[in-house]
Amino acid sequence: MSATATYPNYSPGLEGVIGGITTISDIISETSTLVYRGYNVHDLASKGSFEETAYLLLYGKLPNRAELDAFKKTLAEEREVPEQVYTALKQLPADTHPMDIAKVGFAVVAPYDPDYAAPATDQAANLRKAVRILAKASTIVGNGHRIRQGLEPLKPKAEHTIAQNFLYLMSGNEPDPEVAHVLDSSLTLYAEHGYNASTFACRVTVATLSDIYSGIVTGIGTLRGPLHGGANEEAMKMIMEIGAVENAEPWIRDALATKKKIMGFGHREYKKRDPRAIYLTVIAKELAVKNNVSHFAQIADILENVMETEKGIYPNVDFPAAYAYYALGIPIDLYTPIFVIARVSGWSAHVLEQLSNNRLIRPACIYEGPHSVEFVPVDQR
Numbered sequence: 001m002s003a004t005a006t007y008p009n010y011s012p013g014l015e016g017v018i019g020g021i022t023t024i025s026d027i028i029s030e031t032s033t034l035v036y037r038g039y040n041v042h043d044l045a046s047k048g049s050f051e052e053t054a055y056l057l058l059y060g061k062l063p064n065r066a067e068l069d070a071f072k073k074t075l076a077e078e079r080e081v082p083e084q085v086y087t088a089l090k091q092l093p094a095d096t097h098p099m100d101i102a103k104v105g106f107a108v109v110a111p112y113d114p115d116y117a118a119p120a121t122d123q124a125a126n127l128r129k130a131v132r133i134l135a136k137a138s139t140i141v142g143n144g145h146r147i148r149q150g151l152e153p154l155k156p157k158a159e160h161t162i163a164q165n166f167l168y169l170m171s172g173n174e175p176d177p178e179v180a181h182v183l184d185s186s187l188t189l190y191a192e193h194g195y196n197a198s199t200f201a202c203r204v205t206v207a208t209l210s211d212i213y214s215g216i217v218t219g220i221g222t223l224r225g226p227l228h229g230g231a232n233e234e235a236m237k238m239i240m241e242i243g244a245v246e247n248a249e250p251w252i253r254d255a256l257a258t259k260k261k262i263m264g265f266g267h268r269e270y271k272k273r274d275p276r277a278i279y280l281t282v283i284a285k286e287l288a289v290k291n292n293v294s295h296f297a298q299i300a301d302i303l304e305n306v307m308e309t310e311k312g313i314y315p316n317v318d319f320p321a322a323y324a325y326y327a328l329g330i331p332i333d334l335y336t337p338i339f340v341i342a343r344v345s346g347w348s349a350h351v352l353e354q355l356s357n358n359r360l361i362r363p364a365c366i367y368e369g370p371h372s373v374e375f376v377p378v379d380q381r
């Protein structure tokens with residue numbers, strides 16, 4: 001008998017289990033819709049900026065012009081990280097993955113936060129920390145990338161947006177406006193997504209009344225895996241492994257026949273299409289054509305068709321993000337860290353929400369091991 005039949009209240013992977021109540025975002029699977037605080041994510045990505053979305057998530061409303069200007073000014077002022085962060089990152093091996101760089105970066109920033117000593121329940125301090133985390137994320141990832149190449153970190157520029165700051169630090173050049181615009185939209189799409197694994201992990205951490213930085217580090221560690229945020233990097237490696245358009249159909253059919261998981265496809269919550277993928281696929285395919293990697297768009301078409309007809313499974317946001325970022329010239333192992341730059345806004349909103357009505361998160365489990373085992377002293381075993 002299956003475990004779920006034996007234990008009717010047990011849901012492997014907590015699938016379908018309601019873990020809390022939120023006002024931050026809603027996933028409507030039947031209509032392939034995602035809303036942040038009531039706003040359709042397509043509207044936020046096409047008509048607004050990532051900064052407006054982050055403000056919406058953190059403060060619960062879209063900013064007016066004065067509020068947005070003040071928010072951007074604060075972000076610019078908080079963008080630099082303490083020199084000690086760079087000192088720490090310089091100690092890491094050159095092949096350290098940028099997700100580990102991000103983890104270390106935030107772990108080192110934490111004690112330098114002016115509100116470090118504030119109790120975990122001080123929500124005003126948590127909000128200030130959340131804004132600093134948002135401001136610093138693109139600097140940690142961008143300058144972390146420089147440091148691992150043996151380059152010196154650059155000073156962030158106050159006039160840049162978060163997307164521009166990342167691109168500037170990553171490349172050392174003034175960002176192209178179109179590239180920055182596409183990246184900005186993708187940050188909005190990546191910003192928030194209900195009780196996904198990393199957000200849930202983040203909430204579990206702060207529900208113990210640990211601090212927001214610990215929550216963020218937990219979130220980064222959880223996001224890294226290929227079943228979650230790491231899928232965008234894995235999807236790109238898969239497309240590159242396929243390499244040529246004529247290889248795509250045999251490759252995907254063989255992968256399905258051998259029960260391979262196709263990275264960037266499928267979703268626990270969306271049984272139809274992922275609205276973020278709907279939005280980004282159009283942009284990604286245009287970019288691929290424009291940037292001389294149109295074969296990636298053709299490979300993507302073939303994988304999408306076969307997955308839909310054979311499995312009824314659609315791409316998630318990580319699939320178009322992969323070849324969009326490639327077309328933008330972003331190194332593959334920075335794709336998941338870009339997700340971090342965006343998702344710190346959602347994680348922080350969830351930290352604030354969790355702590356506004358906190359209860360320790362501690363599910364039960366079913367023990368299937370033995371009982372009454374006699375203890376034998378070590379030398380007699």
Ligand SMILES: CC(C)(COP(=O)(O)OP(=O)(O)OC[C@H]1O[C@@H](n2cnc3c(N)ncnc32)[C@H](O)[C@@H]1OP(=O)(O)O)[C@@H](O)C(=O)NCCC(=O)NCCS
Nearest residue numbers: 226227228231260261262263264265266267268313316318
């Ligand atoms: C996202 C994901 C973990 C959701 O998983 P889940 O809700 O636990 O669903 P399961 O893994 O149990 O999959 C259910 C069925 O769909 C199939 N399936 C789901 N995603 C698939 C994929 N990407 N490729 C091939 N088959 C897939 C499973 O093999 C399974 O089929 P079966 O019932 O015949 O065994 C899963 O779709 C996946 O691993 N996707 C690839 C990684 C990825 O892109 N992650 C980013 C998510 S935003």
